[in-house]
Amino acid sequence: MSTIIELGDVKKHYMLGTTKVEALRGVSFQITKGEFTAIAGPSGSGKSTILNMVGCIDNPTSGRVIIGGDDVSALSDKRLTKYRRSTISFIFQSFNLIPVLNVYENIELPLLLEKGMNEAERKAHVMQLIEEVGLVDRMKNKPSELSGGQRQRVAIARALVTRPLVVLADEPTANLDSVTGAKILELMEDLNRRQGTTFLFSTHDHTIMDKARRVISIHDGMIAGDNVKSVGEAV
Amino acid sequence: MRDLFKPAAIRIAMRSILRRKTRMLLIGSLVTIGTFLIVFGGTFASSAQSESKKAIVSYFTGDLELYSNRSREIPSPFSFNTPLPVVEDSRKIETWLDSNPDVESFVSIGQNYGLISTVKDGAKIDLPILFYAVDTARYQKTFDNLKVTTGQYFGSEGSPSSQGVLLSEMQKKAYRDKYGVTLEPGQKVTLLSLTGGGSVNAVPSQILGYFEPKHYSNVFNYINFMDMRTYSSLFNFTGIATGSLPATMDDAFAATSDDAIFGLADTAAFDKLDVASLAKEELTGSTQIAIKLKDSGRAEAFLKDVEAQGFQVKSIPWNKASSFFASVADILQAVIYGATFLIFLIVVFILMNTLIINILERTGEIGTLRAIGADKSFVSAIFLWESILLNLFAAVVGISLSLLLIASFGSGGVQLPDIVAQYLVGGGPLNLVISPVPFLTGVGLVLVVSFLATLYPIRVAVDISPLKAMSGV
Ligand SMILES: Nc1ncnc2c1ncn2[C@@H]1O[C@H](COP(=O)(O)OP(=O)(O)O)[C@@H](O)[C@H]1O
Numbered sequence A: 001m002s003t004i005i006e007l008g009d010v011k012k013h014y015m016l017g018t019t020k021v022e023a024l025r026g027v028s029f030q031i032t033k034g035e036f037t038a039i040a041g042p043s044g045s046g047k048s049t050i051l052n053m054v055g056c057i058d059n060p061t062s063g064r065v066i067i068g069g070d071d072v073s074a075l076s077d078k079r080l081t082k083y084r085r086s087t088i089s090f091i092f093q094s095f096n097l098i099p100v101l102n103v104y105e106n107i108e109l110p111l112l113l114e115k116g117m118n119e120a121e122r123k124a125h126v127m128q129l130i131e132e133v134g135l136v137d138r139m140k141n142k143p144s145e146l147s148g149g150q151r152q153r154v155a156i157a158r159a160l161v162t163r164p165l166v167v168l169a170d171e172p173t174a175n176l177d178s179v180t181g182a183k184i185l186e187l188m189e190d191l192n193r194r195q196g197t198t199f200l201f202s203t204h205d206h207t208i209m210d211k212a213r214r215v216i217s218i219h220d221g222m223i224a225g226d227n228v229k230s231v232g233e234a235v
Numbered sequence B: 001m002r003d004l005f006k007p008a009a010i011r012i013a014m015r016s017i018l019r020r021k022t023r024m025l026l027i028g029s030l031v032t033i034g035t036f037l038i039v040f041g042g043t044f045a046s047s048a049q050s051e052s053k054k055a056i057v058s059y060f061t062g063d064l065e066l067y068s069n070r071s072r073e074i075p076s077p078f079s080f081n082t083p084l085p086v087v088e089d090s091r092k093i094e095t096w097l098d099s100n101p102d103v104e105s106f107v108s109i110g111q112n113y114g115l116i117s118t119v120k121d122g123a124k125i126d127l128p129i130l131f132y133a134v135d136t137a138r139y140q141k142t143f144d145n146l147k148v149t150t151g152q153y154f155g156s157e158g159s160p161s162s163q164g165v166l167l168s169e170m171q172k173k174a175y176r177d178k179y180g181v182t183l184e185p186g187q188k189v190t191l192l193s194l195t196g197g198g199s200v201n202a203v204p205s206q207i208l209g210y211f212e213p214k215h216y217s218n219v220f221n222y223i224n225f226m227d228m229r230t231y232s233s234l235f236n237f238t239g240i241a242t243g244s245l246p247a248t249m250d251d252a253f254a255a256t257s258d259d260a261i262f263g264l265a266d267t268a269a270f271d272k273l274d275v276a277s278l279a280k281e282e283l284t285g286s287t288q289i290a291i292k293l294k295d296s297g298r299a300e301a302f303l304k305d306v307e308a309q310g311f312q313v314k315s316i317p318w319n320k321a322s323s324f325f326a327s328v329a330d331i332l333q334a335v336i337y338g339a340t341f342l343i344f345l346i347v348v349f350i351l352m353n354t355l356i357i358n359i360l361e362r363t364g365e366i367g368t369l370r371a372i373g374a375d376k377s378f379v380s381a382i383f384l385w386e387s388i389l390l391n392l393f394a395a396v397v398g399i400s401l402s403l404l405l406i407a408s409f410g411s412g413g414v415q416l417p418d419i420v421a422q423y424l425v426g427g428g429p430l431n432l433v434i435s436p437v438p439f440l441t442g443v444g445l446v447l448v449v450s451f452l453a454t455l456y457p458i459r460v461a462v463d464i465s466p467l468k469a470m471s472g473v
């Protein structure tokens, strides 16, 4: 299997006033295509920081971040934006839908940022995703008219619409009740199995962690464990 | 601005405006107020200026005035104590003006002062009088500014002109209050001249009646009128045309003082004087000639023509001849623009603040757009469109309101406080004249300023990091 993401001795420091906060203290791991991997750890351990590096929305203080073979650790904002647009997708803890756009338009938006698909193609593709996440009857609704679970489904569809190399999800179930959260994770897992989309998500919830096929444990900005479950071990 | 015309940006912009109705209404009404102020204020100011000029030219000075080139002062209705020197070749000038195609009408004016001698309770009493001595028919034709309240204007049209003095109602009141004298129309009086040389000349005359000025009563309440013939005999202007005198004697005559004239007898030039060559001419004694042109825009060309004639005159345009009156509209305009500018500054300040609050509230949304791959130009396109659409709409509303207000004044004009109206347009309402300049500058300025007010907030917006998406929308 091919490596699509590689972190090599990634360090990230923040300055809080004059105090140096070491959020990541040398993190290295690789993700191969088709993985369904959790980054687990207590709050403040550095999970979000890792996802932000992989997601090209933050630069590391030192170390390599390689995505699809390219080192993105020192790219300009413009180049990073291009990666975010075409190579990587995000699912956020608090859904982050555009409030003035309806379900269809929110899912379609990433395609409108990049030329490529013609209108008919685009429409068919968006409709197919809306069906996948089960929101056909909610297509014209605004985010404010949806439940939390429905919103996260829209966010998942939006993340998949550009057919990204990897989908990053930072605690995607943290703002949902446990039943809904479990369903969202099932949807992600289902999409991973059927479409082969690579998922990398963070969580501090053990029931969610259990669904991952690989769990990278983070503690105090360092990797404390990396367990790949054998086939059948995951639910 | 690669993303400016991305439909997604325009869609988000339009919906965002509609979503924040209250705030957008606030911003919109600020821009509307700004537009209204500039457009209405500009129309008011430019109307004040054009109407002020029109009124001054029509009732006060004409397009320009000619006056003696020996004068060290300029003609002013407020300087009676030092009468200007007489325009020597006024007859020649008048003849030239009569046949000049640029001239609509003109009138020669002798601005001077004297005394009205009459009798009160059996004793003689002298009343001071400031006056314009005019060719009465020409004055009426040129300025038509006197409304006769009692008595008559120097004879009715067609009948031979009456000679005498026409007093202002204000003068009547002043004589009554100060001297206890009321002069009746038809009353015989003696006019006394006071010349620089100290001699006094007396001519019998009469009071013709009283007038009220139709315009600029703050000027013409204090000026009385006299026909040119009475004036000429009062100041001994009848006689020889100085233009036909040998040059050396010309200056001596110009002094118009008796001593100087007697002194002439001693000069060599006087001995050689060929009396037969002297043109017999009735002098007018006019100190200035007010001229109205058919086309005010021709004033400069006309002045060149005057210069080419070599007349013994200088010229002064309407705005200088009317003393400070022409600057009243300028001052008003400056005040309007100053006030508008200040209010506009405040509007821009509030506008910028509201836009920044608007953007800060949408930090999560902007961060999300950036996180899912929107370029900075896409974010700035959204906010530019929000600004453009809102400001255009608000500007259109502002213009419509201004138009409505201007239309509501209609042909009646704006009723100003009399004191303002007197100085601005010589009294009466100010007609608002719609001209494209204040509209175009108004709209242009509002759009430019509101665009500039958007630049900084947009910079704030595009600098929002995609990391901000993590804190949610
Ligand atoms: N922008 C920041 N400035 C300062 N410190 C930060 C910043 N972001 C994260 N940190 C710190 O870095 C550490 C890791 O944070 P984070 O990656 O958010 O942890 P997690 O997502 O696992 O809760 C924490 O100690 C946090 O306080």
Ligand SMILES: [Mg+2]
Pocket (backbone or CB within 6 Å): A047, A048, A049, A170, A171
């Ligand atoms: Mg986190």
